[in-house]
Amino acid sequence: MIESLKHLPPSTSASEALARQFTDLAPALTSRQAAIEAARCLYCYDAPCMHACPTGIDVASFIRNIHDGNLNGAAHNILKQNIFGGACSRVCPTEILCEDACVRNHMEEHQPVKIGLLQRHAIDHATFNQHPFERAPATGKTIAVVGAGPAGLSCAHRLAMLGNDVIVFEANAKAGGLNEYGIAKYKLPGDVAQEEVAFLLEIGGIEVRTGYALGVNLHLQDLHVRYDAVFLGIGLTASRQLGLTGEHAPGLMSAIDYIATLRQAQDLACLPVPRRAIVIGAGNTAIDMAVQIKHMGAEDVTLVYRRGLDAMSATHHEIAIAKANFVRIRTWAAPLEVLLTDTGRVMGMRFEETALKGTRLAGTGATIDIAADAVFKAIGQSMEAVSLSDDLAGAIARQGDKIAVDDHFRTSVAGIYAGGDCVAPGQDLTVQAVQHGKLAAHAIHQDIQFKTGAAWPT
Template identity: 55%
Template sequence: MVKQHDPSGAPGADIRAGRLDRAGYATNFAAAVPDLDQQAALVEANRCYFCYDAPCIEACPTGIDIPGFIRKIATENTAGAALRIYEQNIFGGSCARVCPTEILCEQSCVRNAEEGKPIPIGLLQRYATDHGTPANQHPFGRAAATGRRIAVVGGGPAGLACAHRLAMHGHAVTVFEAKPALGGLNSYGVAEYKVPHGYAGREIDFVLGIGGITVETGKALGRDIRLEDLRRGFDAVFLGLGLGGVKALDCDGENLQGVMNAVDYIADLRQVKDFSKLPVGRRVVVIGGGNTAIDIAIQSKRLGAEEVTLVYRRGAAAMSATGHEQAFAQENGVVIRHWARPLRLEGAGGALRQAVFEYTRLDSAGRLQGTGETFALAADMLFKAIGQTFVPDPVREDGRDLLVLKDGRIAADTDGRTSLDGVWAGGDCVAGGQDLTVAAVEGGKRAAEAIDRVLRKKAAA
């Protein structure tokens, strides 16, 4: 957990909890984008052309029939709209909240060519799943029991999507999750104002509602369970391990009090029940250019930080966070500074006091280099958000890799099949992935279909 610092004048004193009143926290951590009401949803749905061979479907990693579900909204069949979404993406509710629709389905909408205003597909998907999901019954039934057992390692979107689809096919699934709760990034890593923790929990309960899925939390691969034991005890194994490592800055002062990993702090924020108990600095610096950097910067501001500055080593176009996310950060009072990299972190009494940066530029070959010119930012809290890495230890034994790795992640084909017989993988832990929730869901779903085909072929042989 994040440690609260001494509220006295000692080093680190500018990091404290309770910067806002209760109403302030409630306002700041409400959903960032308001829901569509029924009238607005009908108006937007009726703007859709319901295209044949719709480009928005091609742009959706899970292949949702977008015109199909929007047409059902237009005819006030909200339950049918939700079902159409869940047929391809059982996490359609959370994906509607976190998916970068502005660069996927909405960017491909033909309405852009006419008026520069696409159909708000993400908001309509959110409306359908919020209002059309059955309250007391699961929308899908299970096929007859096959007698086959599959182990799913990792209870994030990839693992749970895989487990759900396998359960639909009649297989018995056991999900092993290292953390105390399921959900992966939806529970531990996504900004609270995007997917409130209560929503993430309800969605997980909905996914598990199909039945046939046993959950064992607090079980980490390599620590509590071994891959070879799973291969012997189950008919197939799916690995949805995510990315457990965080890249270091590799500069002096990285161990000062007040310097921390953004993902760890967000995980604390996602689990805390009272935001007033979570300490935050008065002057916060964030280093990085992705969604995690944007999320921690905005949430620091919403926790009551007076100054939040995000620093990225290249220009805005090179940031992996979308232009929409960058603009949203600035609207929330975050200052974004480009073309600078950290040189050293300086402190007093073991606590961070300032971060020193060097301006950067591209040389004639397009390589990043320092200019020699520096500047300093006063800071009592600094978040590292320069990327996460796959930790291969769980898939190593006696100093050797149990399966083939590629570019630091698990090598797998388009169906998620790894180099190890009977083992599939999906989500962020797989090489070449998009590191998107919606892509993780698709990876889990696709692997489940492949596993089902293999098991049925074996049964028929």
């Protein structure tokens, strides 16, 4: 039970009906559909789709494999660049990456090749007799990876391929990170996340130890001494605060906490569901929260953002999903006050209408009240303060509230690397976290073999 919402009733829908609300967002291609779609690809020589992919998947090559009926070859081409190719085929914003770059996406045709669905088709139907990648000869080196999310596990897999041993430390009870706990259930349904983790670990040489949280029962100083290198893929798990009185009242909670609980629930019918809900935010997490609570049975869901629609960080595709699910989007309104009942429970939010004064966002003085039984914050995440609380961690240079790294994902402390959402560069995308982990692995391998990896100048 989610403590903040325990006073709310569970969904009125039966378990089976709710389960049907959380199947794949887009239906899978049939073999015939995949063949027809693959035939649309022009197999461009310069392949702009490949250049648009953060992990550098050779899109034209794997689509040609599908066209030729070689699904194992297609899957191998994908996985050698992105070991999380299955999850990314479902959650990647292809509409702003590879499919946006597709040469068929022009005014006359305006229909790019369905690259994401073709990638999913290849991964879902590949039949490997054993793990498709082999380990290189053992190096005798052992690397600690903190965080078993896409960045950490991608790094671990590539390090293992290169012949290193890896110990992965994870705070949660399961490996998978964002894919297991933070992605909308209708985007990554069932046990897809755990199946992908199990597949990745088949490479060998990787040990996952759960229940270890950096700064709590795991300390960077100790890891730095015990292992040949350390990679931090700790993500952003702390929800930012609104800074309003009543923020911790029953009925107000972070969107990521509800999403995590929903993803782990054995029976969705047991989860509390508000009749009216407000989601504060403008990113994909806000959209995920709003759509999922609608699927759970909320009658009235309003997503509120302090700027205009064109400033939302959620993609147009995500916004369209919200609208298709009858989520009301209210822009130009900033949180002003949590409205509480006599017993101290959330009964709504008061917002101040906003406007641009030149280039600066300012309140207008006008207010609007929106009634709600629950309010979900999706205003961004930051690193848990305790994660980098020991003396060595305190020496790591920061850029804003994230870890600063160089082009090879080295931090300012020699032997410590970082990647994924916790580092300064990037778009906070799963696919980019995978690429960070992969590139960091190559840098780590190179550095520990040749005794380089000195701290970069600060």
